[in-house]
Amino acid sequence: MNTDDHVIEVTDLRRVYGGGFEAVRGISFAVGRGELFALLGTNGAGKTSTVEVLEGLARPASGSVRVLGHDPYAERHHVRPRIGVMLQEGGFPAELTVTEAVRMWSGCTSGSRPAGEALELVGLAKRSGVRIKQLSGGEKRRLDLALALLGRPEVLFLDEPTTGLDAEGRAETWELVRALRASGTTVLLTTHYLEEAESLADRLAIMHEGQLAVSGTPAEVTALQPSQISFELPDGYHLGDLPPLDALGVSSHDVAGRKVKLRTKELQQAATRLLLWAQDAGVELRGLDVRSASLEEAFLQIARDVKEEARQKEKVA
Numbered sequence: 001m002n003t004d005d006h007v008i009e010v011t012d013l014r015r016v017y018g019g020g021f022e023a024v025r026g027i028s029f030a031v032g033r034g035e036l037f038a039l040l041g042t043n044g045a046g047k048t049s050t051v052e053v054l055e056g057l058a059r060p061a062s063g064s065v066r067v068l069g070h071d072p073y074a075e076r077h078h079v080r081p082r083i084g085v086m087l088q089e090g091g092f093p094a095e096l097t098v099t100e101a102v103r104m105w106s107g108c109t110s111g112s113r114p115a116g117e118a119l120e121l122v123g124l125a126k127r128s129g130v131r132i133k134q135l136s137g138g139e140k141r142r143l144d145l146a147l148a149l150l151g152r153p154e155v156l157f158l159d160e161p162t163t164g165l166d167a168e169g170r171a172e173t174w175e176l177v178r179a180l181r182a183s184g185t186t187v188l189l190t191t192h193y194l195e196e197a198e199s200l201a202d203r204l205a206i207m208h209e210g211q212l213a214v215s216g217t218p219a220e221v222t223a224l225q226p227s228q229i230s231f232e233l234p235d236g237y238h239l240g241d242l243p244p245l246d247a248l249g250v251s252s253h254d255v256a257g258r259k260v261k262l263r264t265k266e267l268q269q270a271a272t273r274l275l276l277w278a279q280d281a282g283v284e285l286r287g288l289d290v291r292s293a294s295l296e297e298a299f300l301q302i303a304r305d306v307k308e309e310a311r312q313k314e315k316v317a
């Protein structure tokens with residue numbers, strides 16, 4: 001991608017809070033126009049601290065950030081009218097009705113959609129006369145989203161947009177986000193739901209303790225983890241009767257009774273050889289299950305790797 005097409009550019013970003021705590025420790029990534037980029041991470045990884053800098057709410061301690069070609073903090077007036085922000089907590093006066101809140105926000109937004117259209121988009125049209133204090137947690141998240149969409153933003157920041165939504169609400173929000181992306185909106189999403197990132201993101205990064213542990217398309221990130229082949233050993237057979245596991249490209253395995261689990265980064269080769277062996281031997285591999293790693297496995301493995309690294313460092317020190 002040509003760097004001119006980058007709508008968001010983050011270079012060696014560091015963010016340090018008062019007291020000297022370094023929440024973001026030199027991260028870099030770029031998001032292209034019309035892309036949906038998901039920032040994942042454990043609690044306290046530094047996602048919100050990063051997104052706040054992109055939204056122009058805080059200044060980097062060092063490094064640089066560009067949104068639509070501008071510094072979002074120093075050139076806020078260039079950036080703010082073109083972005084939509086859905087914060088983790090909206091915080092509107094509880095006594096306002098839904099429509100009143102949207103109209104109030106419209107007053108601060110240039111080129112606003114009509115209130116009814118914004119509420120329709122997020123499925124809140126029927127709740128327009130209800131006071132905010134009477135909305136459910138999920139409905140409040142949808143109202144936050146409606147407000148973020150009011151100015152027809154070119155870039156949309158969604159900080160955990162589906163937290164508190166039930167399965168149906170989450171699916172509806174995903175549909176809406178997909179439609180916005182399809183119409184050319186660039187989206188930066190933070191989420192705790194890995195399936196949300198897997199299903200929506202063109203590219204993603206996993207953050208851990210202020211750094212980016214890994215980034216790429218969901219397929220690239222999961223490909224870093226081994227796939228699994230599970231099956232039951234046929235009666236009368238032992239593990240040693242299978243073709244040598246290293247020849248199958250198996251990196252590790254578990255055996256529990258007759259149940260075998262093989263892990264490999266060469267799934268096609270391992271599965272093909274195993275099935276050819278079974279065919280030649282004339283046996284059935286009952287319960288055969290062949291699957292690629294999920295984003296969840298990649299995520300958990302990264303957390304384990306980082307812990308292990310820290311343990312090793314402690315040992316050395």
Ligand SMILES: Nc1ncnc2c1ncn2[C@@H]1O[C@H](COP(=O)(O)OP(=O)(O)OP(=O)(O)O)[C@@H](O)[C@H]1O
Pocket residue numbers: 017018021023041042043044045046047048049050
């Ligand atoms: N105002 C602040 N002052 C000092 N430390 C802070 C402040 N805000 C956040 N932190 C710390 O910075 C780190 C990163 O927090 P941040 O909210 O960016 O993480 P996150 O990845 O968004 O987490 P979560 O998924 O839990 O929302 C945490 O250790 C947090 O305690």
